[in-house]
Amino acid sequence: MTIEVTHEQLVVERSIPDARRRRWERKYRIVLLAADGLAAVAAALTIHAVYGRWTVALVLPPMWIVTMVAHRCYDRGALGRGSEEYVRVLRGAVALPALAACVHWLFTHDWGLLHDMITAAVPAAAFALPVRYALRRRLYRRWARGRDRSTTLLVGPSHSAAELLAALRRAGGVHELQVAGVCLSDPENAAGIRELGLPVVGGVGDIDDVVRALGVSTVVVLPAPEFDASVLRRMSWTAAVQDVDFLLAPVLADVSAPRLTVRPVNGVPLLRIQAPNLSPMSRLPKELLDRSLAAALLLFLALPMLLIALIVRLDSSGPALFRQQRVGRYGDHFTMLKFRTMRPDSEDLRAELEHLNQNSDGLLFKVREDPRVTRVGSFLRRSSLDELPQLINVVKGHMSLVGPRPPLPDEVEEYTPEVKRRLLVKPGLTGLWQVSGRSDLPWDEAVRLDLGYVDNWSMSLDLVILMRTGSAVVRGTGAY
Template structure:
């Protein structure tokens, strides 16, 4: 029953994406046609030049969806999370355009460049936008407890707890952990966890051991089995044999919980499938592209919204004593200090009053000072923080190369002085105006979680990830999550 329900919602979601892609291509092809031939109302005027384009405009959506399907852009395991889905859409569009160019060259077909330059880029952008809309719909349904994978976690001790914790942390992942099965591999002991059914792990019931896995799947109606990395090879083989023909997806977790797919590949050595981990992309052509993109976007936004920026600065200046901009030393890439700009949201004596408010710090670890109702914040400052407008002057830092649009949170020198060795990896890239911390809760995050997110960004950065983070930042700002 659970498997049929999962197949049903997955098929409906794929149909929705196919509809979005077809509609995107219809709009793009129609736009290209009317831009190119909109002034030709009499079809008999140039029948040879127009009719092929009418046929192409009609057939293009079908060919577009077929190209997406051939490039596995509808593969359900990549839908709803991560950047792989968008990468496949863009790759499919590029290959389709290249194939059409080759065919037109081979058949001597004359296709107007203006039609191609409008239709295919527009179709690509609209298809990606359709995926974003579809993902938003899927995430809302998952937050409401629908369209979920019923997951049975197989493992022992802290490894099982880590998987359960990660699944519970993000409801949009689509995982609903319905039970834990204890790994009873030879030599495996779990002294810190209950070892029999009837107990629970982080609120999830323990429903058996790896020896009774099939019974546990039947009892919980699980559609997915997630296996922790500590399971030995012999036990894993037996588990896989047990699940053959059961229509249950099997996922094996690696110990590299914060290294994502683009850096991982399977490399067979002496008959063993080993994980090959690429180094994080901290230099090279894509980093140059990121820098160019950052500066272009920052410069464009500053020019377009200059009246707004001046108006906000004037509001800060007129409603409280002190300058419009707040300047503070932060630490950038490689440990270099730079001056970060923000709209001043506090009274000028805020730093002097910090000591008397230290007991009200809502951060237990004490490394950062966060207070939801901070009396040092001005009335205009509360408005600016509520909508994250106080951070807009950081576009100047992006423009002069000290910051990036996306990256880790820019730390204070006092924070860096207390960093443990691993946390220094945050300084391997430029700090960002937004980042994974911004779209995951901001001030509501615990220190350890914000560090984990920053390190995850450093390890897995890509242009596609940046685009996803920028898009999600818009909705995070509108929801005002953790903004105070």
């Protein structure tokens, strides 16, 4: 298996127009530069309105752009990457006062300008971040419509290609890669790839010709035993000659980027995967935020919750609250609260409805048009208002605002040792399972999401899930 890269090929390829380079990147950078400039101008005008000095309007915009460039806010690795992009902007905002101090001591010696520049860092970031969020959402919408995506070639064994394709399809098209074909290292399994709707365009030795023929801009190499260092090196040379991105898919999936670091050892780059950080000290800020925010929401929603409880009582006989034993962190049992959405004899009727179970592939019991659900209960489920009493569980410390779905004791008894990792954190009022489809998810996918949350937990991930929860509730996907 050889991939030849000759001098003549290098000359020919470099003479080809840069047709594959992603045009959206250039446009995105230009728009970001303009947006950052306008954010700096808006911040400067804010400072002028407060302190009445115009000099900051001349100095802040170029210094803000320089700070963003220094913190690589326009690099390809940050464009459209969400939290990574925001973190770089915030780092630039933190560094701006230091840059302003250097300019003050070396050139201006104007204490008023130094004060204004330091003060302007906060409004500049406050204006820049929402604009970047809006631009990122617009880019995601274009990706979902199949625009501005990178024509991608997968290289490797069929089972790895199928796994990556499944992961990309789970994202619903909201990603950059547009897979155009697969070069298989095991062509005898080509039929399985074609069944997934992907063309098999050759073998590993055909990468060079396929990249040229399809206008590929990204090559993704999948894990394969036969891909040793020399083979991967030659593939990367071919990608470099053709001026395309060369990506290596890790063997271990569902690992967040912040947990991955490269540690060079005697010239060999080794990939380090940081262990999940679930220590009590690291989760103390989450505990404080959960309980304080849940208490504030209970105070704010007290009257609406009383009204819902009254409506539930008037709609059907039985208590307003439904109490059920659930399993929390480390397997501890607790009583979970919800507004009652079913008839009082719902548990007795479950056996009669077993044949209607929508989640027959796993341990969950869900029926799309459950006859046990009351009229008011149907609305409460679609709107997720039935889960508001779980704020009491959060205040008591049984649950978290964000976490895996709280399981039933009989479900936990059927868990494999791998699935029991879900119990390392508190169950949540919302979570990846809720913002990704809830009851419409197959059991394996729900488990994958929960285990991914446990392994990759961070405060920023919690905040992202909380922000996505609102739109998930409005859509009502999987809420029945």
